[in-house]
Amino acid sequence: MEAGAGDGARALLRILRDLPGGLRAEELLAPHTTFRIGGRAFALYEPPTEDALAEAVVRARSHGFPWRMLGGGSKLLIPDRGFPGLVLSTAGLRSWHEEGEFLRVGAGVPLARVARRGAWALAGIPGTVGGAVAMNAGTRHGSIAEQVVWVQALLPTGRVHTFSPAECGFTYRDSLFRRLRLPVLAVGLRLQPCQDLAPFLRERAKSQPLGLPSAGCVFRNPPDGRSAGWLIDQCGLKGARIGDAVVSEHHANFICNLGHARASDVLELVDRVQDTVVSEFGVWLKLELEVVGE
Ligand SMILES: Cc1cc2nc3c(=O)[nH]c(=O)nc-3n(C[C@H](O)[C@H](O)[C@H](O)COP(=O)(O)OP(=O)(O)OC[C@H]3O[C@@H](n4cnc5c(N)ncnc54)[C@H](O)[C@@H]3O)c2cc1C
Incomplete structure (x- = not known):
């Protein structure tokens, strides 16, 4: 401090x-x-x-x-x-009301609980419903934007507004709420019929380094269709390490904390990855990871 x-x-x-x-x-x-x-x-x-x-x-x-x-x-x-x-x-905002195929949840409800109840495309994503809406979290099977019916959020005036899906400004891993820093209070979702989540969770366990602390994918996929992980892998950066921050051997778009990583280690590693990928491929990888205070 x-x-x-x-x-x-x-x-x-x-x-x-x-x-x-x-x-x-x-x-x-x-x-x-x-x-x-x-x-x-x-x-x-x-x-x-x-x-x-x-x-x-x-x-x-x-x-x-x-x-x-x-x-x-x-x-x-x-x-x-x-x-x-x-x-x-938002850990204390965990209200939960179901009416038929509709669910109204507080922003702090764990996303995993909603995924189990009827949002299988989001299975395995950590965090809360509010965070998922702010980030428009998703997998290759779909994103939360596809199930949102409305979002209640706080305007800068202090008034609460109910946003329709069209007003939420959802784009790839982003939303109006994150861009304008509007606190999401509660979310209305349309539930899908329940499914067995085990195959999705198995698929994720195979492709992600779930045994080490991380913040998920560090970089956004570039718009040209290639994945950030593939580009980083092609540059031979898997295993690159600064302090206790390491580019995962399992999934090159993850940086993991081997135990005592500092934020400065992670940021230095981010710079190294961006510099290497831009000089090898001419692609500047944008951050998906959110650095607080930037
Ligand atoms: C192992 C691992 C795997 C992951 N896999 C995926 C994946 O497959 N797909 C994917 O999309 N993401 C993935 N992520 C990233 C992350 O889990 C998601 O982005 C998640 O939705 C973030 O939710 P959170 O509650 O943790 O948000 P936080 O990390 O707490 O916050 C993220 C952003 O949302 C804002 N925010 C949080 N709550 C609110 C609120 N109530 N109102 C307004 N803004 C808010 C924060 O200020 C911040 O800007 C993964 C992360 C990890 C660690």
Whole structure:
């Protein structure tokens, strides 16, 4: 934590302390991510209701604190210096209502639970429903955008708006909510008939390095149809390592944490991969991994 962090943490505690739910100062973020990397936030707040989340955002904004949504932390790289602001965890937003083929869920519901209930194309993707909507998560079998009926999110004015699928601005692994940093509060989904997920989960276990901490695919696939993993593999970068950050031997688009990787190691490895691929193939690989604070 940098100098002055204690003041920031204390100020955040002062402005949020009357809100319900868990509020922790100077919280280490690494354990809240699947990469297990990253420093401390001034504060981490876990609102128990959508109203409390909305109120915390309004207060952080009006006091000029940076703030950030955190779902399962499965797409995030937190810098070693941490995050000088408020991290809002959706872990407490787990409402679940079913009506026929429709499901209304809170943003913090684990995606795996929804996949089991009727979203087989998303089986095996870690994280929460809110994070999946923000990232438009998906597999080669489909993405969450195809099942979204509506999304309730907080506007910068503090008002809650219900977005139709057309208003969500879904593109490949992206959405309006991520681009404009609009907190997703709840999501309406159309369920598919249940399927046996075992074959999908087996397929993923074969193709992904699930035994080591990571944040999934690091780079977006380029628009020319070649996959980022294939390009990285062709450059002979599997196994390339800086500190404890390594390009997976299993899937070249994954960088894994061998134990004590720092964010700076990961970023240096990202630079090396981008430089090598652009000089070999003339393709600049864009990040899919989200570096907090960039
Ligand atoms: C082993 C592994 C395999 C993976 N496989 C896949 C895959 O097959 N397909 C795929 O698409 N992804 C995959 N991922 C990446 C990741 O799991 C998905 O992007 C996931 O949907 C992110 O959800 P999350 O809750 O963890 O989001 P986080 O990592 O917490 O956040 C990701 C982004 O969403 C924002 N966000 C989170 N919650 C909200 C909210 N409620 N409102 C607004 N913004 C929010 C965050 O601020 C951040 O910008 C994989 C990751 C790992 C570690």
